[in-house]
Every structure is written in structure tokens, then in C-alpha cells.
Amino acid sequence: MSTKTQNKSWIVESYDEICLYENVSGGKGSSLADLVQQEYNVPYFFILSNSAYNLVENLADLKRFYSRLATLKIFQTRRILQISKEIQQAILAVELPKEFRNTVYRHAKTQSDFNSWRSSMVGEDSVSLSYAGVLRTELFVNLQAPSDVDKVYLGLLAEAFSIGAINYRIQNNASHEISLPIVVQKQIDSDAGVVYFGQNQVSTEKSLLSACYGQCEAIVSNQISAYRYEADNHTFDIKLVSNNAQLKQLRPNFETRELEWVEISADLASMAPLPDFVLQQIVKFGQQEAQRKGGPRDMEFSITFENNEPVIWVLQSRPVTKKIVSDLGPEDNESPVLARGIPTSPGIYYGQVITPGSIPESLKPGCIFLGEEFAPIHDWTLGSISAIIADTGDDASHAAAKGHEFNIPVVLSAKNSDGVPISQLLKAGDEVTIDGYYGIIYSGKSDIRVNWSQELPPQNSINQDGLKTKLVVNCSFVENVQEAVEQGAKGIGLLRGDFLIPQFPLSYIGGSENIGIQAISERLISSASLFYEMWLNSQHKHGEVVYRTFGPKLHEMRDKIGSEPWHNTLLKNHRDPSTGLQGVSLSLHPLYIDAFIMELQAFKKAWEQYPNLVLMFPVIRSQDDCYELVDILTEVGLNNKSRRPKRLMMCELGINFTQPESFLCHFDGASIGGNDSRLSLTLLNRDGSEASHRYNANDPLLIQTYCDYIVTCVRLGKSVSFCGNLPSSNPEICKQFVQAGITSISVGTHALPAAEKVVRETEKLA
Known part of the structure; x- marks a missing residue:
């Protein structure tokens, strides 16, 4: 990569359109860029992009820690302490390239001597994973020389692997393979x-x-x-x-x-x-x-x-990431009130108190933190403690932010009727009930009740009914996309290249490539444009259009216009049309690869206009398939680390289920193909088989296989969808998928109303 290209990818200006993309600028950075686009009064800033983070990730060899991080559990305090120390030491030991230091130093000094440096995690500031209070900010940073960049920048990156940050990701089932841009903003001398x-x-x-x-x-x-x-x-x-x-x-x-x-x-x-x-x-x-x-x-x-x-x-x-209470009961007037304070995070909890002086000996799951304050140095207790009480603080305090993120009650500035701070009224081992709604601390156990509470609905989602599981639609033809919009789908979970491409792709090779690119890109654009506004308004949470590349079964390919010249070579008939050249095996075949590259070029052309397009690849049989696929994507320009489309894999084969990490490490998520996976796992086809009477879509072992795979995807921080009508036709299976943590369910347009009803009822019970 040339120096010029590196510099450009390290630094992203606030006014650049690419700054709007969260995978480049992170949550905080893209949100600020959006405010700039609205012409609000935002201090000048630039982004040290995800490409800059990848530079440090490689120099510190952080990938060697990921497998260990993935095995950590929330209460394994000593293991978390150890690996946090190792990772932070590795990051802080990095010697940044001279060119990087000089580039950042010049940009930081462009507008002001003083700047604030703020972490801007990809996925940060979302409702589901906001990271509020987890990461660090450096204010009034005054770089005296390029070498100062190391201390500030590496220090912020190291904080992302603090004990508190690791615990936070474990509790939220988030991946430790993070992306961490940094916002460097002109510091305002605030009155x-x-x-x-x-x-x-x-x-x-x-x-x-x-x-x-x-x-x-x-x-x-x-x-x-x-x-x-x-x-x-x-x-x-x-x-x-x-x-x-x-x-x-x-x-x-x-x-x-x-x-x-x-x-x-x-x-x-x-x-x-x-x-x-x-x-x-x-x-x-x-x-x-x-x-x-x-x-x-x-x-x-x-x-x-x-x-x-x-x-x-x-x-x-x-x-906002707080809970709201729909029907709050009255205060408990029976139990003795020990102290009152500011309620900053809702909830009610009864347990034993621990104090900073009694940690770590008395730290155990379910205890209540009590101190003069809850400061960042106490973050490592999060995940073990179930409530926070402190002498000082209010809604804007660090403790309040932690309470919101870990969904635990917090009462701050607590004191009794004589003004005595709460930390002087209790000692380690005392039992209290904390009421995070009214800001009351009761001595001993209280029977106070809250009738019910609910999480805030997703921000700006058209899914105003509060469903957590996204409902998207399978579309065989571009003409069906408009119907999906009208039916209230939250995106397209499967737009098949097999039907989108008007003729056999190889028929364009040899002089008509531009015609093929134009034909494919126009169809992609017409589909993506219908969901683009939804994608923007929902901050990229809804409105994705997932395009599955061309790779049908043999008999389907032989029926395509323009396929005749290939019937006796590439498309030789097989006894079982499910084997042979299908999916990525076809895409990477030497006789076909030029057509695959043309298809990717068409996708790239459309994606550059509509970044809500997502790439998905069918039938991936080996790691070699993955490596070759990534090489081709890099060659076409669809694997730029600073900005690339999201890519998914179809999970259809037994080996995809048994070795999930080996495949998922190359992708951002997966979609379980209901029909083909059942065929692969049971060798039973619902159609045209002498054993079709043995076919059972609801087989418990099969459903458990799906659930195990969903759980693995969630643990690895990957999105996971199910493609098929099974969940909408069977509420019990839908419940299992939702409980496992499935991201979305992709059904036919006709099944959308039934799916919505089942998912709604399921989420009420889950």
C-alpha cells in the first residue's frame, strides 16, 4: 500500500462522507459526522479510523489473545486480571511508525493546540451495546511532539482491554475482536x-x-x-x-x-x-x-x-439506554428507611454490602458496592456486583453510566435524615435493599415491588412494536422487493443472485462484461434504494439488503439463458444435483471465476451508492474456500479494512455447524439455510425422495443443532439469521431461537404476518 493511501485511511475528516460510516469512524464519530451534516455547531474533529486501529492490532499481535478472551466467564476475576494486563502491556509496548506519528501530530495541531481524544467503538452508543462509561476520554491533550502520540493513542486503545471493558463484553455476549476508532476534537474552553x-x-x-x-x-x-x-x-x-x-x-x-x-x-x-x-x-x-x-x-x-x-x-x-417504568408502585412505607439519595439507574435489589477496603476478599456474585464514590478504578468489580450505593454523584456520574450499561440499580449522594453519608452508616457484610426507582436504601430486606418495566424500543426503528428480533424477507425476484417494503419488512434477508442476474453470468464474458455489470448493478440498486432511508434513519440497524451471490444447483444453472455452451463442460450433469459445482465451488472454478469477478464488480458499483447492501456466499465447503474468497474480494476492492461491505456466509453444511469458528472468522455473520442444512445434516429431502416420509422439519436434534450454532455466533459477536418459514410455523421452535439470541428471521413475504405474531408472543415469554 502506498504512503498516500495509508495516510488517507488513517485519518478521516469530519466532513468526508465516509465519516458517516460506523465501521470507519465508530459510533461516536459517525454520530458526530451526522450532526455535522445537519449543520449543527460541532467543534472541528477528525477520526483516527479503524484502519489506524488495525495497524496497532497487527503491531501488538492482538490476535494471539482472542481465543483466550473468548473462553472467559463473567466471574473469572483472576483470569481476566491476568489477560487484561498482558494485552495492555502489548499495546503500550508498540512503537508507532514515524509517518503515523507525524501525520496525526500535524492534524491535531491544525485547528488547536488543545484537543479532546475520545474512544469511538464500532457499535458504541447503540441501545444494545452503548459502552457508555466503559471507555476513556482524554481532555485538553496538548501534543508537544509527534512522539507524544504514542502515549495518548495507545493509552486509549489499551483501555478497551481493561478489566471493566472485558467484563462488559462478556456480560453482553460481545466479541473481543473490537474495532476502535478515536475522535480527536478541538477542545472548547467551556464557560x-x-x-x-x-x-x-x-x-x-x-x-x-x-x-x-x-x-x-x-x-x-x-x-x-x-x-x-x-x-x-x-x-x-x-x-x-x-x-x-x-x-x-x-x-x-x-x-x-x-x-x-x-x-x-x-x-x-x-x-x-x-x-x-x-x-x-x-x-x-x-x-x-x-x-x-x-x-x-x-x-x-x-x-x-x-x-x-x-x-x-x-x-x-x-x-438513551436507561429502562423506563410503565407502572411504578408506591414507596415501601413499612420497612425502615436507612438513607435517601439520587436514583440514577432503576431496579430493586437485596444483598450484602462490600466496601473498597473489603475487596477483593469479599467480592462475590450478587454483592452491593458501597463507597464514597464509584470511580473507574472500581470498574473491574462490574459483572460481580449487582447494585451501587455511594456518598456522592448524580445522573451524569460514572456510576450512573455503569448502572445503565450493566442494568443494575444505582443510588448516589445517599445520606440519612441527619445528613450522615451512607458509607458511614454501613459496613461490609450488612444487608440492605436498594430501590433505584425512588432512591431509597432500606435496612435489611424490603418487600417493595415494581409492577413492570420495559426496555426502550430500538432507536428510530420502523419496528415500533418493540420486537428485538428483526423480521426480514426472502425475495427471489427484484419485483418482490417493493411488496416486502409494503408488508413492513425490516430488510431483505435473501436476494438471490440466481434469479437477479438475467442470464448465465459466463455469457457476458468475452466482450459484454460492462453490459453484465450494468445489468446486475441496476437490479441491486433498485432493491437497495427502497430500504436505504430506513437504513440511514435506524443508524444502520435495519434496512439491509442481503445479496447472495450466484451459485444455484446444477439443474437450475442449466436452465439459465446463455448456459448452453457450458452444458458439456462446466455444467456436466450429476446424478445428485445437490453435489458438484454449487455456491463458492462454482464461483472459484477456473472456468467460471471471470464471471464471479464481474458479479463482484457489479456489486461494488451498487454498494458504493447504497452501502446498505450486504454480500452473502452460499455453500462454503472448506477453509480453502474462505481464503480464496477473501483473496478475490481483496483483488476487487471489497476487502478494504477501513471500509468494506458486511459479508455473511450461508450455514448449510455439516462442517459449517461442527467447526463454526473456522468459518465465521472470515465473515461478519451467518444465515442458517433451513432447507439445505436439513438435507446436509440428515440426508433427507422433503421433495422427490423415497424416504421423504421420514422427513421431519421439527426434529429436536436438528433444532438443537441450530440453537447451538446461534449461541456460538452470539458468543463470537457475529450476527445470525434463520432463512426459512420454520420459526413462523412453530412457536416453540421460534422461542428456542429467540432465547438462543438469534438476530433476525428471514421468511417469505406471505409468511411475514404469521412470523410477526409468533415472534411477538415468543419475546413476551422469553
């Missing part, structure tokens, strides 16, 4: 900061704001108690909830080039950091974004005053 929450604990009708003088990082890091407000999301009326006089603020010292605490005068400390009209503007902005994105947002703002006029800067925007 005031605001952390905005698009909903409170029990309703989307109210939003919360925490405001402070200086940088809002002082709130997030739990170093100050902020002014707290509640706002009506319809009238935008502001109500002061708590007033905590702020005696110091975080500001940059431009002489020492460091961030430091500055005292606030007594007169200023007695005043709110911002007037209500500025807070109202922020609430209006938050509601505007909620409407555009289809759900409430959590956001951070910096406010500067220029000629006494406020200027509002947007620093971050992410979907």
Missing part, C-alpha cells in the same frame, strides 16, 4: 457545561439536565455536584431540582498547557451556571434530535459566551 438526559427514570415526558461552570467532564467524573434540573419535554419549562454551590471549575491553563481546577468567587458560586433560556434551548435541541432519530437522546454540551451571548456546542449525542 459552562451541560449533560442532558432525554428522559427521567419513569417517563419520556420529562428530561434531566446537570449544569456546571467550566467543563462538563467535572460532572461525569463525579468530581463536583452540579445544578440539577427537570424539564418538561412539551412545554420546555425548567424546574430546579437541587442546588449545589460549585466552588471550583475545570479550566485550561494556557501557560502550563494543562487542565487544572480554578476557584470560583463566592458571588459566582451562589449563582446558577446558566440562565433558564439557555437550558430551554438545549431541551428543544434534544427533543428535535429525538424526533429525527426516533427516540430520546443523551447529549453533552459546552457553552461559551461571546460578547455576552451564549454559543452552544454539541460534544456528544447517543441513544
